[in-house]
Amino acid sequence: MVGYMATGSSTTADHLRAALDGPWGAVREEARIQLAGEEFTGDPYLDYKAARARVLDQMRAITKLGLAERGFRRENGGTGEPGAAVTGLEMLAYADLSLWVKSGVQWGLFGGAVENLGTERHRPYIERLISLDLLGCFAMTESGHGSDVASLETTATYDPDTREFVIHSPTPSARKDYIGGAAEHATMAAVFAQLITGGENRGVHCLLVPIRDEHGADLPGVTTSDDGLKGGLLGVDNGRIVFDNVRVPRENLLNRYADVAEDGTYSSEIDNPSRRFFTTLGTLVRGRVSVGGAAAAGARVALSIAVRYALKRRQFSDPDTGAETVLLDYRSHQRRLLPLVAKSYAYAFAQNDLVRRMHLVQTGQDLAPGAQRALEKRAAGLKVAQTRHATRAIQECREACGGAGYLTENRLVTLKGDTDVFTTFEGDNVVLTQLVAKELLTAYSDEVRDLDALGWVRFAATMAGDVVRKQTGVRQLIQTLRDRSDENVDEGDLSRRAVQLQLLADREDYLVRTAAHRLRARAKDTGPFEAFNNAQDHILAAGTAHIDRLVLEAFIEGIADIQDPEAKALADDVCDLFVYSLLEENSAWFIMHRFMSVERAKAVRRGVNQLVDRLRPQALTLVEGLGVPENMLRAAMLDDASVYERA
DSSP states (O other): OOOSOOOSSSOHHHHHHHHHHGGGHHHHHHHHHHTOSGGGSOOTTSOHHHHHHHHHHHHHHHTTTTTTGGGSOGGGTSOOOHHHHHHHHHTHHHHOHHHHHHHIIIIIIIHHHHHHHOOGGGHHHHHHHHTTSSOEEEEOOBSSOSSOGGGOOOEEEEETTTTEEEEEOOSGGGSEEEEETTTTTOSEEEEEEEEEETTEEEEEEEEEEEOBOTTSOBOTTEEEEEOOOOSSOTTSOEEEEEESSEEEEGGGBOOSSOEEOTTOOEEOSOOOHHHHHHHHHHTTHHHHHHHHHHHHHHHHHHHHHHHHHHTTOEEEEOTTTOOEEEGGGSHHHHHHHHHHHHHHHHHHHHHHHHHHHHHHHHTTSOOOTTHHHHHHHHHHHHHHHHHHHHHHHHHHHHHHTHHHHTSGGGSHHHHHHHHHGGGTTTSOHHHHHHHHHHHHHHHHHHHHTTOOHHHHHHHHHHTTTOHHHHHHSHHHHHHHHHHHSSSOOOTTOTTSHHHHHHHHHHHHHHHHHHHHHHHHHHHTTSOHHHHHHHTHHHHHHHHHHHHHHHHHHHHHHHHHTOOOHHHHHHHHHHHHHHHHHHHHHTHHHHHHTTSSOHHHHHHHHHHHHHHHHHHGGGHHHHHHHTTOOGGGTOOGGGGSGGGOOOO
């Protein structure tokens, strides 16, 4: 194994950080400098009213840094750099997640809706919302309907006599809820509602609706209220909005994909209502990309704190020397933190790849058929993976730091509260996993839909479809990895990258294939819902397996771009730990389905132990490589009495 001492002026940590910083590394480095000051940090001792005011002041300071303009097209006063925009705003998560959320609502969700769903007539709004002269909110979710956007109850009924839309909340459950900015600051809402014209419901569309005057008072027909205290994100003014026959001009319809003429005639270049609906939602994918990235950033902060603490905090004496033992020298502590560090590396590479793909699609550089839909599926999957990782990692970090971890001054409980909602923010994780699996099954059904019962049996027996590898190109990557090897790959050698990827691809392929078979078999005896509900656990497992495989691919490709041999060797070991930990977590499935023997599963467990032992001396290098500057950690316990070193 190559040693981990980098040569030249750059350290191994520098090389790792450069790799994880990705295509917009310069943006990250600039943000580390810009956001290092105390003015951008959160203050957990403020009450929620003061916290909201502070965040709004911080946003006004951000407008001077050029972070917001990157997300808007040049013709709208921006710089047309969506990848740089997502990356730069993600760095706000290191400072304060309330600031990140509030900024994301203003420039990502509200601003994104105006730019991506609007047309020339809406351009004047964009310059004002970039500068914060216009504060907005994104009013999609309702008390009765969250993830099921197509079933929203709010109506926008066109009145041809006055050339206005009438926005109305027909039931208590139609109340817009959990809307960031609705409680205090927003003066306009991007409202998603059922558009009705000529007595016909045309489905969900988005309209701009003023909700407050310049003094902060509700406009006639609008009732806003405060969601009150939450489990975190105290600086975000989440609230509710109820509309009572509020009239807005016809021009307030964001009409990129559909329009209503003065006489009420409805028109759209997209004839299929379902396709029109999903096209509308697809333009807002940047929000989902951003949520996953911010959650992963929160996990990196927590791990950077907890690992540093574990390198200083001592507990219990070594019977041989009498000296107290550093926490990270205990195998249990290594196992609880280092695999999570490995996952953070994996998700950082995956996020970089996702943002790059998003940038190419949204700047028109990737016009391949299906590119937008593939982006949406990948964004949904990584949002699930990263938010679940953040929830688990931050909790583990809190426990690993004992009583000190429970003190607000050490940030971990704040991070926990602030990121907890991310598992349901921008789409519930279970629903999004189903979305991923549905896309897989759609591709799969194209492959096998014409098979009769005997064909299905033969297909299952031979696994001839190999659908996952055919559809994704993973087969080519596996072969490339084998070709790079100096010797023939032993199919049982889990240290080989090709073997690791093959195992995850086999799991995904098996789950997708058998889920499709299960749906087909059940559908013969029951209705579609019963068939789906019966197979839901299977479908979710298929979606999760797909996400795991994508993340490993991104990790492999990220390592290939590292030029420094020492940093690459260390990253290779981190990747092994990611894979071995994943296999260990899912060992029961692999054994039950005969992809892994009991002895091989034991070898996986031994492999995890060997890898955390090997990586223990490099723990500080690894967290430095995560890229969170020490001056942005702001955890008092890293330099207080709990880590006092006795002489």
